[in-house]
Structure formats: structure tokens, C-alpha cells
Amino acid sequence: MSRTVGIAGAGLIGRMTALALHHEGWSVTLFDRDQQAGTNSCSYVGAGMLTPLAELEKAEPLITEMGLWSLEAWAALIDRLPEPVFFERHGSLVVAHQQDQRELEAFRTQVQRKNTTSARLHELDRRGLAELEPELAPRFARALFLEPEGQLEPRMLLPALAKALQAADVTWHHATPVTSVAPGVLETDNARFDFDLVLDCRGLGARSDWADLRGVRGEIVRLHAPEVRLSRPVRLMHPRYPIYITPRPQGQVLIGATQIESDDMGAVTVRSALELLSAAYSLHPGFAEARILETRVHCRPALPDNNPALRDETGLLRVNGCYRHGFLIAPALVAAVTAFAAGRAAPYPALFHPSSSTAHQGR
Ligand SMILES: Cc1cc2nc3c(=O)[nH]c(=O)nc-3n(C[C@H](O)[C@H](O)[C@H](O)COP(=O)(O)OP(=O)(O)OC[C@H]3O[C@@H](n4cnc5c(N)ncnc54)[C@H](O)[C@@H]3O)c2cc1C
Numbered sequence: 144m145s146r147t148v149g150i151a152g153a154g155l156i157g158r159m160t161a162l163a164l165h166h167e168g169w170s171v172t173l174f175d176r177d178q179q180a181g182t183n184s185c186s187y188v189g190a191g192m193l194t195p196l197a198e199l200e201k202a203e204p205l206i207t208e209m210g211l212w213s214l215e216a217w218a219a220l221i222d223r224l225p226e227p228v229f230f231e232r233h234g235s236l237v238v239a240h241q242q243d244q245r246e247l248e249a250f251r252t253q254v255q256r257k258n259t260t261s262a263r264l265h266e267l268d269r270r271g272l273a274e275l276e277p278e279l280a281p282r283f284a285r286a287l288f289l290e291p292e293g294q295l296e297p298r299m300l301l302p303a304l305a306k307a308l309q310a311a312d313v314t315w316h317h318a319t320p321v322t323s324v325a326p327g328v329l330e331t332d333n334a335r336f337d338f339d340l341v342l343d344c345r346g347l348g349a350r351s352d353w354a355d356l357r358g359v360r361g362e363i364v365r366l367h368a369p370e371v372r373l374s375r376p377v378r379l380m381h382p383r384y385p386i387y388i389t390p391r392p393q394g395q396v397l398i399g400a401t402q403i404e405s406d407d408m409g410a411v412t413v414r415s416a417l418e419l420l421s422a423a424y425s426l427h428p429g430f431a432e433a434r435i436l437e438t439r440v441h442c443r444p445a446l447p448d449n450n451p452a453l454r455d456e457t458g459l460l461r462v463n464g465c466y467r468h469g470f471l472i473a474p475a476l477v478a479a480v481t482a483f484a485a486g487r488a489a490p491y492p493a494l495f496h497p498s499s500s501t502a503h504q505g506r
Contacts, residue, residue: 144335145168145169145170145314146168146169146170146339146340147169147170147171147172147338147339147340148169148170148171148172148287148338148340148341148342148484149172149174149329149336149338149340149341149342149343150165150171150172150173150174150341150342150344151174151175151321151324151329151341151342151343151344152174152175152321152343152344152345152346152348152349153173153174153175153177153179153181153184153298153315153317153343153344154175154181154184154185154186154469155184155186155297155300155301155465155469155470155473156186156344156346156462156465156469156473156476156477157173157175157190157342157344157345158173158181158301158304158305158308159304159473159474160342160344160462160477160480160481161173161302161308161309161313161481162307162311162313163181163477163478163481164481164484165308165311165483166278167481169484171308171311171314172313172314172315172316172336172338173308173313173314173315173316174319174321174329174331175315175316175317175318175319176318176319176320176321176348177317177318178317178318178481179305179315179317180278180301180302180305181301181305183387184301184346184441185283185346185347185441185442185443185444185469186297186469186470187297187298187301187441188297188361188363188439188440188441189297189298189441189469189470190294190297190363190387190389190397190399190470191294191295191296191297191364191389191402191470192235192292192294192376192387192389192460192470192471193210193213193214193217193232193292193293193294193295193470193471194209194235194277194289194292194293194294194376194378194471195207195208195209195211195213195214195262195291195292195294195471196254196258196262196264196289196291197212197235197254197289197292197378198467198468198471199253199254199257199258200250200253200254201449202449202450203257203448203450203467204257204258204259204260205450205491205493205494206450206468206471206472207257207258207259207260207262207414208260208475208491209471209472209475209476209491210257210468210469210471210472210475211260211262211291212294212320212474212475212478213471213472213473213474213475214232214291214292216474216475216478217230217293217474218230218232219493220474221300223296223306223307224300224303224304224307225303225306225310226299226302226303226306227299227303228296228299228300228303229294229295229296229299229391229392230293230294230295230296230297231293231294231295231375231434232291232292232293232366233293233374233375234275234288234289234291234292234293234375235263235285235288235289235293235294235375235376235377235378235387236267236272236275236276236279236286236287236289236375236376236377236378237250237286237289237377237378237380238272238279238283238285238286238287238377238378238379238380238426239283239379239380239381240282240379240381240425241284242282243380243381243382244285244382246380246381246382247285247287247380248386250380251264251266251287253433254295255343255345262290262291262348263290263292264287264288264289264351265286265287265288265290266285266287267285267286267287267288268283268284268285269285271286272286274286275288275374275375276373276374276375276377276426278372278373278429279373279377279426279427280322282426282427283376292373292375294376294389295470296391296392297470300470304348305454309344311312319331319332320332321345321436324341324343324352324459324461325458325459326341326456326457326459327339327340327341327458327459328341329341339458340458340459340460340484341458341459341460342459342460342461342462342480343459343460343461343462343463343464344463345463346444346463346465347406347442347444348352349461349463352439352461353454353461353463354408355446355447356443356444356445356463356464357404357406357445357446357447358408358443358444358445359402359403359404359405359406359442359443359445359466359467360401360402360403360404360406360407360408360440360441360442360443361399361400361401361402361403361440361441361442361443361467362399362401362403362411362412362415362416362419362438362439362440363397363398363399363400363402363419363425363438363439363440364397364398364411364416364420364435364437364438365395365396365397365398365434365435365436365437365438365439366395366396366397366423366433366434366435366436367393367394367395367396367432367433367434368394368395368396368400368428368429368430369394370429370430370431370432370433370434371388371390371396371427371429371430371433372390372429373388373390373396374390374391375390375391376388377426379422379423379425379426381422383418384418384419384422386398386400386418386419386422386423387399388426388427389425395436395483396423396433398419398420398422398423398428399419400414400467401418401419402467405442406442407442408440408441408442409440410438410440411438411439411440416438420435429501436465438474443465443466443467443469444463444464444465444466445464445466446464446466447461448490449464449467449495450464450466450470450493450494451463451464451465451466451472451476452464452494452495452496453479453480453483453494453495453496454496455483455495455496460480460483460484462476462480471482473489476491476494478490479491479494483495
């Protein structure tokens with residue numbers, strides 16, 4: 144008989160883990176307080192940038208290592224989904240205006256100093272930039288090209304994962320808040336469920352059980368910008384408000400994201416909108432006539448070291464702290480969870496919380 148797992152939270156991590164465990168022969172039951180569309184999750188708001196080298200500016204090499212592995216895994220995983228998902232690997236660019244060249248130099252130095260992988264960033268002059276992004280060359284004499292990087296569209300990925308889970312006959316209790324999780328037991332308002340293993344993937348919804356979990360507010364603007372023709376994500380370095388611009392299908396562009404130490408989920412502020420939009424306009428004049436389709440806010444679930452963590456309580460595994468890296472590292476994180484659940488040696492032992500020092504050896 145197959146082993147049973149109950150998963151609290153059907154955001155990106157809950158969905159991906161559910162599918163992976165189903166493929167490993169587990170009988171999977173998912174619970175989420177949201178509908179299957181998942182529009183209230185952090186994952187729905189995330190930009191889906193897959194930028195393992197660029198993240199080295201602030202993150203630890205572990206994130207880059209997981210991100211590079213995940214880029215390969217995404218390609219295979221997305222191929223197997225029952226619906227198309229926008230996923231590209233054309234690299235990403237980093238630029239700065241003349242007055243902010245110090246920011247670009249600091250970024251380059253930091254990434255090169257911390258990079259322990261064979262992935263490299265390349266210096267481009269104006270001509271090199273013109274070959275990749277002709278519309279940026281008039282404004283920028285120099286750029287950094289981060290060749291392995293990519294992006295995906297979370298709003299295509301989440302429904303595609305939902306469809307794959309439905310096809311797999313995974314039981315999904317949507318609009319069902321989980322009131323408590325414990326080893327082998329998950330409770331909702333009016334029922335108790337017993338499983339061989341419970342996974343807590345509730346993101347910020349797990350805060351009452353995870354004292355040092357915090358929210359980091361992120362704001363994002365989605366535009367229709369047919370006059371901006373870019374082929375890859377572009378980061379604009381700036382001393383106060385660095386931004387990224389990610390071209391999406393049908394002339395859409397995502398501009399993000401603020402990063403504010405606050406768990407305020409209120410609407411985008413005027414200041415943030417001005418910063419994001421003026422930085423975008425300074426990058427490319429074609430943004431002048433772009434239409435604002437949407438502004439969105441969510442808070443990234445983060446732990447004190449801004450790294451993800453797995454906490455084992457024998458019969459209950461808590462998975463959290465994806466911070467600004469959920470999409471970047473999800474396949475690698477899920478590989479660690481599934482290996483652990485199966486009792487195999489799990490990759491990335493540093494993810495396991497120190498209090499469960501033997502956890503990475505498997506259950
Ligand atoms: C503006 C912004 C931009 C971002 N850009 C990127 C990016 O470019 N690249 C990248 O890699 N990452 C990015 N991120 C981060 C990424 O979105 C997150 O790391 C990721 O979505 C976290 O996924 P999760 O599944 O842990 O949490 P969530 O997506 O929040 O999922 C948690 C789920 O648990 C459910 N839940 C909570 N409490 C309960 C309960 N009591 N009962 C039942 N269900 C419950 C919620 O409804 C939700 O569906 C960004 C985030 C933001 C906010």
C-alpha cells in the first residue's frame with residue numbers, strides 16, 4: 144500500500160512537492176485556504192526570474208548552486224506539464240546609467256567574488272549589447288551578460304501544475320484552511336486527517352508555528368508595452384531602487400520588485416509606483432506609452448538568514464523561507480524534500496535545520 148502524505152499549502156512549493164511525491168508513489172492530499180487558481184499566494188505575484196548568478200549579489204552560494212541545478216530541472220519538468228508554460232533561457236542583462244556605474248562595478252565584483260560555480264558573467268560593450276538587445280544600446284555603453292539565466296511565467300505555471308495534479312487524481316481540499324499541523328496529523332475547522340507524513344508548505348501562513356519567519360513586502364507592476372522589444376530580463380542597478388524588467392508574451396512586461404522589511408499587504412504605494420515606473424522609463428523610452436495593466440503586492444516568506452529551511456519533527460516536515468528565491472530553487476528544494484521523505488540521502492544538507500542534525504540522512 145502506498146504511503147500517505149498530507150500537504151498544507153498549495154502555493155508553488157506545495158504543488159511541486161505534491162506532484163513529485165505522487166510520481167514517487169505516495170498517496171497525496173493537498174489542502175489550501177485559497178481556490179485552486181492560487182491567486183492569493185505569494186507564488187501568484189512572484190516574477191518568476193530564474194537568475195542564480197545575479198542573486199549572488201546578496202544571497203549565499205547555496206542559492207546559486209540550487210538555482211543552476213533547478214534551471215536544468217525546470218526545462219524537463221515544464222516539458223512534462225499538460226499545458227504550455229512560458230519558460231526561456233536567453234540569459235539576463237545587468238545595466239546602469241553613467242552616474243550609477245559604481246553600482247554595476249560593485250555588483251560585478253561581488254558576484255565574481257562569491258561565485259563558486261563554472262557559470263560566468265560576461266562584460267559587453269555597446270556593440271555586444273546591441274547584438275543582444277538593440278533597443279538598449281543607444282542608452283548604455285556597457286552591460287553584464289549572465290548567460291545561464293532565464294525566467295518563467297508563474298501565472299502559467301500554477302494552473303499547469305494544478306492540471307497535472309488533477310490528472311494524477313491528487314485529492315485537493317481547496318478553500319479549506321488548515322488550523323493545525325502536527326506529526327502525522329493535519330486539522331481543519333471540522334475534520335482531523337491522519338497521514339504517514341505531513342508537510343507544512345504554508346509560506347507566511349505558517350508564521351504562528353515558526354517564530355522567526357517574517358514577511359518581506361514586494362510590489363510589482365505589469366504593463367502592456369508593445370513599443371519595448373526586449374528578449375530577456377534586464378536588471379537596472381540604482382543606488383536607491385534597483386529594478387528588473389522582464390518581457391513576457393503578448394507585449395507584456397513585468398517591472399519589479401520593491402523589497403521592504405514589512406509584512407504590509409496593502410496596495411502599492413505612490414512612492415513605489417513612481418520608483419518602479421520612472422526607473423523603467425529611464426531604461427527605455429518606449430515605456431512612455433505603455434499601459435498599466437495591474438499592480439500587485441505580496442510578502443515573501445523569509446527566515447533570518449534569508450535561506451530556505453527544512454525542519455524535521457519526525458512525521459512532520461516544515462518547508463519554508465523561500466524568500467525571493469522560490470521559483471529559482473523550487474526543483475532543487477523539492478528534490479531534497481522527496482529524497483528525505485523516501486529515506487534517501489537528501490541533497491543540500493545545509494537546508495536542514497540544525498536542531499535536526501540527522502534529518503538529511505532521510506527518514
Ligand atoms: C513581488 C515578488 C516578486 C518575486 N519574484 C521572484 C522571482 O522573480 N523569482 C523567484 O524565484 N522568486 C520570486 N519571488 C518569491 C517567490 O514568489 C516565493 O519565494 C514563493 O512564491 C514562495 O512559495 P511558497 O509556496 O513557499 O509560498 P506561497 O506561494 O505563499 O504558498 C503558500 C500557500 O499556503 C496557503 N496557506 C497559508 N496558510 C494556510 C492555512 N492556514 N491553511 C491552508 N492553506 C494555507 C496559501 O493560501 C498559499 O497558497 C517573488 C515574490 C514577490 C512577492
